[in-house]
Amino acid sequence: MNLQGTSLLAGQFVPAHGAPFHAQSPLDGSELAPAFFAASDEQIQQAARLASEAAPAFARTSFAERAALLEKIAEELLALDDVLIACVHAETGLPKDRLTGERGRTMGQLRLFASLLREGSWCDARIDTALPDRQPIPRPDLRRTLTSLGPVAVFGASNFPLAFSVAGGDTASALAAGCPVVVKAHPAHPGTSELAALAVARALTHCGLPAGIFSLIHGNTPAQGLALVRNPFIKAVGFTGSEKAGRALFDAAANRPEPIPVFAEMGSLNPVFLLPQALSSRTEPIAEGLRNSVTLGVGQFCTKPGVVFGVSGTEWDAFKRAFSAQMQKAVPGTMLHGGICDSYRKSVESLARSGKLDLLAESAVAAEPGKTQGQPAAFATRAATYLATPELQAEVFGPYTLLVEARDAAELLTLARSLHGQLTATLHATPADLAEAAPLLSLLQEKAGRLVLNGFPTGVEVCPAMQQGGPYPASTDSRFTSVGTAAIQRWARPVCFQGFPQEFLPDTLQNTNPLGILRTVNGTLTRDAV
């Protein structure tokens, strides 16, 4: 591995600048080579300017050209082979099997957007033909399609160093929409970021596209990301991470002279509601499934269930015993980096000392601090305490969950009503439970982007029907998703052509429908030519 350690602007590494920083391996706390250097203000400005200069040409590329680019990026990622996997493993401590799977997911995302582009109907083309004889005034010919927003700033997430980082879902969907991308690398995996950035740069070269379409900037303080978001060439922002960091970027974007849209996928408790008959008939499977979901990836998924609600009674007591036994059997795991691990340990200690919660169970095996391990832990409390303690709605990132006991179905509804916006809400319920829980189901639909029945929220499928995003603070704009094909809609805006001859129209709007896409022609959805 021969890493350069500086930002990659339009395919060129910039000179080193300022104080160096190093990634640390969470596996043993060792400092990893080489040194990395945060981008200077001037380099950030240059990355954004290069993106802006490349934007018009990229916006005019055909869907087929962009599809070929995405497919080539996938190929280049795979070509990095074990070098990539070894680097991510060293930087994040994530198991190699998981990383091989995540690389597959990353390539799958790139190819999914490629196939969306090749199909072409995503651009929502609409044609209303002229009505020259209409009274009292004629109707002109009007044709509307989606075009790219312009340069997008993408923030790499620490918990998906491949699938939601440099060449991940935000980048793939922005490139698919024809938007140049400037990625702010996550400082916990800078080497992984450099390798993935090179894969993107190579693919651009291979496809004969302007190098300015993609740049990577490094940074180990909030300053670099904020400078990027405030840069006037940047037209939209994609982010996955904490509520605090996401809100800071949202505020910076909203306070610009020209505000820009930010899609920040942030914190979520992913509440789980366990209804009595389901609990009674499936005590053990629910307890085991919940344990797996809470501890999957050492609890470092956006969709980890962080709170579990049930109604007091023998079913709930039995479930608590079963879940307690499950959590004791769980094992500590290496977390993504020291900062996350410290934060997790402090949160759990503070909750233990708060006097608000009872410790239900910890894993029998203790965490090894030298290995940056997080120890699975479950707490329990009563609804009244939960409702009176808003701090308990803060996300605890790690293998933690909280069981909250309601007196009755009415109090369960009160608990649901108290929740902030969520990425997901899960119900375990028999048909009979569900029939009685209509108000709860209706309420959860107001609160969450995805409702899960008799399953667990972790495991976010990448497909057209997925919704990853929900009412604030789950995300900053619940009308969009960061996962699945609809994620492209974040980076596109409509443009309408009035009275244009065929040869000056985009191919999506020409009479012959050369792409064969589905279009709304005079109010009717059709693939026919006009």
Add this chain to the structure above:
Amino acid sequence: MNLQGTSLLAGQFVPAHGAPFHAQSPLDGSELAPAFFAASDEQIQQAARLASEAAPAFARTSFAERAALLEKIAEELLALDDVLIACVHAETGLPKDRLTGERGRTMGQLRLFASLLREGSWCDARIDTALPDRQPIPRPDLRRTLTSLGPVAVFGASNFPLAFSVAGGDTASALAAGCPVVVKAHPAHPGTSELAALAVARALTHCGLPAGIFSLIHGNTPAQGLALVRNPFIKAVGFTGSEKAGRALFDAAANRPEPIPVFAEMGSLNPVFLLPQALSSRTEPIAEGLRNSVTLGVGQFCTKPGVVFGVSGTEWDAFKRAFSAQMQKAVPGTMLHGGICDSYRKSVESLARSGKLDLLAESAVAAEPGKTQGQPAAFATRAATYLATPELQAEVFGPYTLLVEARDAAELLTLARSLHGQLTATLHATPADLAEAAPLLSLLQEKAGRLVLNGFPTGVEVCPAMQQGGPYPASTDSRFTSVGTAAIQRWARPVCFQGFPQEFLPDTLQNTNPLGILRTVNGTLTRDAV
């Protein structure tokens, strides 16, 4: 006409409160009866709370029920007959013919959204069926449809007292999406607002829907609107008006603990580019068409062309003479209210005194101050002055435009590049002009939501292909439109159901496809059952 003068909350007039205000007739400056009373903070809070309480039931109504509501509102507006037209005429000075047309447009919008609902495919339903045998892990059944955002605050616009006010496009699209609406009435037409609000309230009663779905609040200072936007029950905002007011609402919404989306359709210059061959072959029609567009509705349309660019030469000189003659023939007209008229007069006087512009022409007939009239005026300047004077990019609301002369095609491109975001950009060009102007066309596509060729931007068609909205400051989110069927997308968010049995799914997602809508099933667009 028997007007109450207080806010209408869920079908009930509230008691009068605080200091009264009156609408003034711009026709003769007279104070109109009755007195109106701004909503108190408590009344605003109550309107938002009532909307929030009605939201879940309204979100669950079928598309057919909502379509019936919209159609009934149109019917109730028509039933107000001459009482409504007379009231709007007195409050706005707009000619009765225009108002009859605008009422038709308003009813047309309501019916357009009704037909969109009856067709049903707008909800972008997506179904990915379970793959229980997939390796390494099964895929669950995932189904995604659009649901309502919750209560929407709508701000009535002064320049479309019917079509973009109480029962206008924002309200129609929000109700279509299943969102309760609280309208902040424009203080220049409070009586019109009360009548239209009663039409909506009557339609709700007729349809047996909760009255809390609609409320109207009055207010004659920014305080009432800001209180509404800051209210935690409000989940989105629709606004049409000035950049200053729109930005204030956007900032208030972005600074909430829970930020909410704001679609503000604000200022636009609607630049017109006149290319040489088009000018040479159609000098007179372009001059006359431009005059008509600049003075239509006394220049009080969002899409009025406020700046006209051309290249120096004999064609441009001939056009200037022809346009000057046209503007002299124009006649002053009554503006919407004294505030707009004063602001227009002061802007024109200030521009005349600025030393940056030459007065090209004024209407030969002078404005009558007692009739709140605005006098058509055209100014001219050179590109260098325009580029050096950013204030000239401020919108002048009224029958004003500015001709800007570039040295050559390169300077024309520089002018285009200097522009902020626009609702529209217009080109007059022959095919030969266009072939040479590819960079200009590409640049304008980055700047504007709608491109008009050989036409004029005023006259915003209400149809699926319309785009009213553009890069900031044309609107606060260029990804959406305020006119046309796509306007519904502002008020809807996706929700995904994972693993739900048929009977607990919304009808849009059931296997049998009871609504017969177009859906994306396992990646393929189809109306077939699953």
